[in-house]
Amino acid sequence: MKNKLHFNTPLDSSNSSVFENIQKEQESIGYYHLPEHNIASILSYCETIPCDIESIAVIGIGGSSLGAKAVYEFIKPVENLKRKLYFFESTDPINIKGILCEIDLDKTHFLVISKSGTTVETFAIYKYILSLQPNPKHYTFITDPKSDLEKYANSIDATILHLPRHVGGRFSVLSVVGLVPLALCGIDIKALLFGASSIKKSFFEQGYLHDILLKKSLFYAKNHAQYHINCLFAYSESLKYFCEWYVQLWGESLGKKQRSSAFNVGLTPIGLIGPKDQHSFLQLIMEGTRDKSVTFIQIEDFQDEIKIPNTTLPHLEELDSLNNLTFSQLINMQCNSVMEALQAEENIPLDTISIPKIDAQNIGALIFYYELLTSLVGELMNVDTYNQPGVEAAKIILKKKLKALS
Amino acid sequence: MKNKLHFNTPLDSSNSSVFENIQKEQESIGYYHLPEHNIASILSYCETIPCDIESIAVIGIGGSSLGAKAVYEFIKPVENLKRKLYFFESTDPINIKGILCEIDLDKTHFLVISKSGTTVETFAIYKYILSLQPNPKHYTFITDPKSDLEKYANSIDATILHLPRHVGGRFSVLSVVGLVPLALCGIDIKALLFGASSIKKSFFEQGYLHDILLKKSLFYAKNHAQYHINCLFAYSESLKYFCEWYVQLWGESLGKKQRSSAFNVGLTPIGLIGPKDQHSFLQLIMEGTRDKSVTFIQIEDFQDEIKIPNTTLPHLEELDSLNNLTFSQLINMQCNSVMEALQAEENIPLDTISIPKIDAQNIGALIFYYELLTSLVGELMNVDTYNQPGVEAAKIILKKKLKALS
Numbered sequence: 001m002k003n004k005l006h007f008n009t010p011l012d013s014s015n016s017s018v019f020e021n022i023q024k025e026q027e028s029i030g031y032y033h034l035p036e037h038n039i040a041s042i043l044s045y046c047e048t049i050p051c052d053i054e055s056i057a058v059i060g061i062g063g064s065s066l067g068a069k070a071v072y073e074f075i076k077p078v079e080n081l082k083r084k085l086y087f088f089e090s091t092d093p094i095n096i097k098g099i100l101c102e103i104d105l106d107k108t109h110f111l112v113i114s115k116s117g118t119t120v121e122t123f124a125i126y127k128y129i130l131s132l133q134p135n136p137k138h139y140t141f142i143t144d145p146k147s148d149l150e151k152y153a154n155s156i157d158a159t160i161l162h163l164p165r166h167v168g169g170r171f172s173v174l175s176v177v178g179l180v181p182l183a184l185c186g187i188d189i190k191a192l193l194f195g196a197s198s199i200k201k202s203f204f205e206q207g208y209l210h211d212i213l214l215k216k217s218l219f220y221a222k223n224h225a226q227y228h229i230n231c232l233f234a235y236s237e238s239l240k241y242f243c244e245w246y247v248q249l250w251g252e253s254l255g256k257k258q259r260s261s262a263f264n265v266g267l268t269p270i271g272l273i274g275p276k277d278q279h280s281f282l283q284l285i286m287e288g289t290r291d292k293s294v295t296f297i298q299i300e301d302f303q304d305e306i307k308i309p310n311t312t313l314p315h316l317e318e319l320d321s322l323n324n325l326t327f328s329q330l331i332n333m334q335c336n337s338v339m340e341a342l343q344a345e346e347n348i349p350l351d352t353i354s355i356p357k358i359d360a361q362n363i364g365a366l367i368f369y370y371e372l373l374t375s376l377v378g379e380l381m382n383v384d385t386y387n388q389p390g391v392e393a394a395k396i397i398l399k400k401k402l403k404a405l406s
Numbered sequence: 407m408k409n410k411l412h413f414n415t416p417l418d419s420s421n422s423s424v425f426e427n428i429q430k431e432q433e434s435i436g437y438y439h440l441p442e443h444n445i446a447s448i449l450s451y452c453e454t455i456p457c458d459i460e461s462i463a464v465i466g467i468g469g470s471s472l473g474a475k476a477v478y479e480f481i482k483p484v485e486n487l488k489r490k491l492y493f494f495e496s497t498d499p500i501n502i503k504g505i506l507c508e509i510d511l512d513k514t515h516f517l518v519i520s521k522s523g524t525t526v527e528t529f530a531i532y533k534y535i536l537s538l539q540p541n542p543k544h545y546t547f548i549t550d551p552k553s554d555l556e557k558y559a560n561s562i563d564a565t566i567l568h569l570p571r572h573v574g575g576r577f578s579v580l581s582v583v584g585l586v587p588l589a590l591c592g593i594d595i596k597a598l599l600f601g602a603s604s605i606k607k608s609f610f611e612q613g614y615l616h617d618i619l620l621k622k623s624l625f626y627a628k629n630h631a632q633y634h635i636n637c638l639f640a641y642s643e644s645l646k647y648f649c650e651w652y653v654q655l656w657g658e659s660l661g662k663k664q665r666s667s668a669f670n671v672g673l674t675p676i677g678l679i680g681p682k683d684q685h686s687f688l689q690l691i692m693e694g695t696r697d698k699s700v701t702f703i704q705i706e707d708f709q710d711e712i713k714i715p716n717t718t719l720p721h722l723e724e725l726d727s728l729n730n731l732t733f734s735q736l737i738n739m740q741c742n743s744v745m746e747a748l749q750a751e752e753n754i755p756l757d758t759i760s761i762p763k764i765d766a767q768n769i770g771a772l773i774f775y776y777e778l779l780t781s782l783v784g785e786l787m788n789v790d791t792y793n794q795p796g797v798e799a800a801k802i803i804l805k806k807k808l809k810a811l812s
Contacts, residue, residue, distance in 0.1 A: 093734055094708055095642075120725075127714050131717070169685075278468075288662070289670055304499060314561045321805075321808035321809055327498070336807070338800040341803055391689050394743045394747035397746050397747055402731075
């Protein structure tokens with residue numbers, strides 16, 4: 001993975017103090033340790049799932065599904081996976097019925113994932129699916145130790161896996177939450193963690209990402225009042241769900257009341273996919289208010305090369321310049337063209353990330369890069385990166401509404 | 407369709423002048439007339455496509471695909487459609503190969519849609535597909551009259567359909583651009599236009615939407631410096647691609663240099679899907695900077711009702727309050743809970759749109775509602791709503807890069 005910043009920002013004293021704080025944070029925040037954690041128990045758990053299980057279905061929402069979905073949808077188009085992965089992550093009845101039409105209940109293993117053990121969406125869906133597939137052998141429960149969900153799972157003699165301590169939902173993709181569904185589909189989770197580990201080392205052991213991540217986070221935090229929208233412009237359809245994961249990570253971590261002042265601050269994440277969004281959001285970046293930073297993500301080599309044939313269409317000869325290009329070349333030329341067009345404008349901070357190819361190691365690297373960046377920006381913006389107090393109010397209102405019904 | 411504003415804004419003199427301007431604009435802007443245009447030629451064209459054609463594939467990007475995709479993905483889960491619809495809208499080689507794996511080339515009819523007739527993505531993909539399926543009978547071309555694409559299509563004796571005059575790409579879904587692919591799949595395009603027409607009448611003939619649309623647009627335009635992010639929070643997975651269509655419509659129309667001052671202005675659109683994004687973006691709305699308005703979209707009745715069974719899970723008895731609810735009730739209670747939680751906060755302008763059910767008429771209404779709102783806000787913000795000069799620079803750079811290769 002390469003990352004090049006196209007904006008200038010000096011390193012200053014806040015950089016060394018933020019680095020110290022992040023180093024210290026490792027003692028209390030669990031996700032930093034995930035790249036090196038022992039996955040033997042996950043791999044042996046996977047061996048217990050029968051070969052005739054063709055599909056894995058996650059029943060979970062938010063941090064319980066977005067990470068695994070990002071990795072699965074990235075890798076699925078290029079690898080011949082062992083099992084299909086589905087996500088029940090909405091209470092939309094049409095959506096639930098749609099997924100049920102695609103799976104064979106007797107050949108599906110369900111992963112019920114809820115950190116707290118009481119997520120409304122998850123249990124509404126679980127109750128419904130349980131009425132269709134009552135065999136406890138078809139379920140594994142992933143939750144915090146000693147949650148009520150663990151007690152329930154014990155009572156029906158189902159398998160339980162625990163989330164590691166001090167790992168929040170949106171930082172949990174490299175724990176059992178993401179690794180179990182991915183490993184069950186045959187995705188190389190060792191390579192995924194190796195990719196994450198390489199980024200971690202590069203940052204903490206003063207490798208090339210050390211200065212880059214510090215400079216980028218300092219720029220975002222210092223200028224958050226002006227550049228409060230951060231666009232991720234990824235040039236591959238396979239990164240669509242990575243963008244959704246990014247939106248949760250960034251928005252839920254950095255949209256907060258500040259620790260010191262209780263002042264509302266926030267950086268708004270936007271996920272874009274190129275070249276499609278050149279025909280949509282680009283106009284707004286080019287000519288709209290100067291409140292957006294843009295990070296381009298490119299895949300250097302799509303490997304499975306297809307070429308534009310060497311044909312001339314009568315009256316459309318000007319399109320002959322496309323001939324003999326691979327689509328991989330074309331999409332990257334498109335990305336570079338948009339980047340150059342934006343560089344010619346003033347006040348649009350840009351940077352580019354490029355990854356060599358589509359595989360588990362590279363998505364692992366991207367994930368850890370963004371987790372680290374989020375931690376750094378959160379620290380510099382003086383917010384609690386790891387909580388989400390703002391989502392509680394709606395949950396309490398829903399509970400009241402439900403109580404009023406019964 | 408119902409729309410309720412939860413913020414107060416007085417009607418003032420700019421309201422009557424904007425209404426007059428929009429009435430005048432109908433003379434020069436074509437989309438206003440689409441709800442009542444004659445679709446007989448589209449329906450008879452559809453009859454010419456053989457019955458053994460099982461799939462329709464649009465080769466088009468941006469305004470040439472987003473509208474049809476929004477309608478198709480909304481209706482597909484609830485109706486048994488006659489044909490499947492695919493969209494080639496990316497130069498990502500993995501994506502192109504993925505779609506090609508799903509279709510049978512001999513049972514697919516391709517709609518090549520390009521207003522200008524020279525869209526790079528569209529022709530790169532078309533050239534590739536033409537090498538696999540060289541029979542011109544499998545192609546229909548939709549473009550502006552007298553474009554080079556029309557000349558080319560004539561030279562191979564393929565069918566050509568014309569875009570109506572003065573209709574820009576992102577306002578073209580109710581023209582041949584959207585209606586042809588949708589009608590070929592068996593979607594009721596008459597009902598789609600009827601829904602659009604009902605909104606048009608309600609606005610122009612002083613029905614209940616007249617004041618609402620004027621108030622809402624005035625509020626957005628007047629407060630654009632503070633509330634410059636407009637979230638659409640739709641409580642149904644089926645509205646996911648409607649949100650993408652909205653993002654293009656809003657961002658590309660309203661992100662502009664102002665006509666008078668050449669000052670960069672813009673309203674940033676965000677599409678959210680509930681309840682999933684309660685676990686993602688909601689925290690940022692609740693506790694982040696007060697720069698966001700939120701419009702909720704609810705579907706009153708999902709019709710295909712499934713119920714949460716009346717079961718008690720040991721140790722999880724508190725979840726019994728969910729029992730016997732339909733998912734339709736639950737998802738709408740979730741939406742209402744989030745809305746009430748946001749209402750309790752200060753400075754988050756909210757409104758709610760509810761549509762009775764998922765069908766062509768209702769999505770037609772939603773589409774026209776948003777087109778009208780965009781026109782009104784653009785007029786009040788003093789931008790040219792219908793151009794997109796900012797996307798040209800990248801196109802010119804790409805052309806230079808391509809030329810340098812050959």
